[in-house]
Amino acid sequence: MVRTQDAVAMFLNSRRAQGISPAAAAWYRGILVRFAQMCADLPATPEPVEAFLGGAQVGDESRYSYWRTLKAFYRWAARRLQVPNPMTEIPAPRRRRKHPRTLSTTELARLFLVPVCTRDRALLCLLIDTGIRIGEAINLQVEDILEETIIISGKTGEREVPITQDTRRQLLALVRSGYVFKGQRGHLCRAEGYNVVHHALQASGLSGRKLGPHLLRHTLGRQFIMAGGDLVSLQRILGHSSIQTTRIYAELNLADVIRQHHKYTPITAALAPTQGRLIDEAESIIRTMGRE
Numbered sequence: 479m480v481r482t483q484d485a486v487a488m489f490l491n492s493r494r495a496q497g498i499s500p501a502a503a504a505w506y507r508g509i510l511v512r513f514a515q516m517c518a519d520l521p522a523t524p525e526p527v528e529a530f531l532g533g534a535q536v537g538d539e540s541r542y543s544y545w546r547t548l549k550a551f552y553r554w555a556a557r558r559l560q561v562p563n564p565m566t567e568i569p570a571p572r573r574r575r576k577h578p579r580t581l582s583t584t585e586l587a588r589l590f591l592v593p594v595c596t597r598d599r600a601l602l603c604l605l606i607d608t609g610i611r612i613g614e615a616i617n618l619q620v621e622d623i624l625e626e627t628i629i630i631s632g633k634t635g636e637r638e639v640p641i642t643q644d645t646r647r648q649l650l651a652l653v654r655s656g657y658v659f660k661g662q663r664g665h666l667c668r669a670e671g672y673n674v675v676h677h678a679l680q681a682s683g684l685s686g687r688k689l690g691p692h693l694l695r696h697t698l699g700r701q702f703i704m705a706g707g708d709l710v711s712l713q714r715i716l717g718h719s720s721i722q723t724t725r726i727y728a729e730l731n732l733a734d735v736i737r738q739h740h741k742y743t744p745i746t747a748a749l750a751p752t753q754g755r756l757i758d759e760a761e762s763i764i765r766t767m768g769r770e
Contacts, residue, residue: 480559482514482521489554499635501613509547520555522562531571541571577729578696579688586697589682598674600648601659601666605675605691607645609698609716612691616671618658623649632717639715699727 489510494503516533517526527548534544549565556563581589589602604615614630622629623646627638641649649658657665666674672690679689695716702712713724 480520480555480561482517482519485520485555485559485561486510486514486551488558489551492554492558499631501632505543506547506551509544510551513548520559520561521564524564524567527564527568531568538571538573542573545571578700578726579686579693580697580700581684581693583701585682585684589678592678592681594674594678596648597652597659597666598678600645600652601671601674602678602694603645603648604641605694606698607642608639609695609702610639611695611717612671612675613668614717615691616657616659616666616668618649620650620653620655620658623658630717637714637717639717696727699724703727 486507490503490507493506498506512534513530516530521527531541531544531548534541536544545565545568552563552565555561586606594602601615604610604618605612608628610630611632614632618628618630623641624638626643626646627640628649629636629638652658653660659666659671661667661670675691675694676689679693699712699716702715703709709721709724709728712727713721716724718724
């Protein structure tokens with residue numbers, strides 16, 4: 479019998495040897511350590527794995543990520559440790575797609591009216607401009623800032639992300655070398671970065687759950703598509719390994735559909751030549767009614 483803890487340690491070492499990013503390794507570890515705590519011996523049948531997936535107090539997307547992680551783990555274990563792979567009998571969990579919350583242009587404008595320090599302003603601009611994750615932002619160093627892009631290292635490895643010149647100037651104004659965002663004890667930590675965004679969003683008048691950096695990431699995704707951007711470019715900007723993850727930003731909610739309808743409906747162009755005449759006729763009728 480293979481101990482789950484031992485198998486997890488070997489799997490993580492194998493993934494690191496293949497050069498996966500630290501963020502991806504941490505994600506694997508977080509899920510598989512919990513799996514090892516529930517199942518001391520590596521399960522050879524679907525039932526314990528299904529119990530783990532079903533008992534996880536997470537949303538649909540996170541449960542699907544758990545399933546994908548276990549699928550990769552067992553595929554490796556079956557090949558390397560010659561153990562049964564119960565994941566072949568466990569279908570992917572149902573994913574009830576929800577439109578992620580995003581900020582409107584009005585809410586973005588209110589956010590930029592919030593009085594914050596130079597560092598916090600630069601962080602907010604960077605996150606909105608690029609949609610990068612907070613972990614990617616806080617690890618940005620001056621030498622990673624190029625003329626029109628920044629080099630970041632995330633869950634899917636290293637990539638270049640475009641930035642505007644205004645954002646670039648704000649970043650370069652903060653420091654001359656090393657980490658761009660400084661905290662009380664060296665460079666800004668993830669929790670400090672999260673709090674910067676959370677407090678700014680609250681101060682702008684927003685309320686509810688999930689007032690954090692990912693809200694700004696979702697906002698970039700939605701606004702990019704609404705403005706006419708394409709999915710392939712957005713996938714590269716956001717660093718998604720699969721375009722299916724990016725596609726959620728193309729699934730418009732009702733407010734988006736209404737806005738697009740009012741913008742592109744052919745009735746607007748069809749009535750434009752007669753619009754002036756219709757207004758004159760309406761005013762004439764009103765004057766006639768007034769005389770009566």
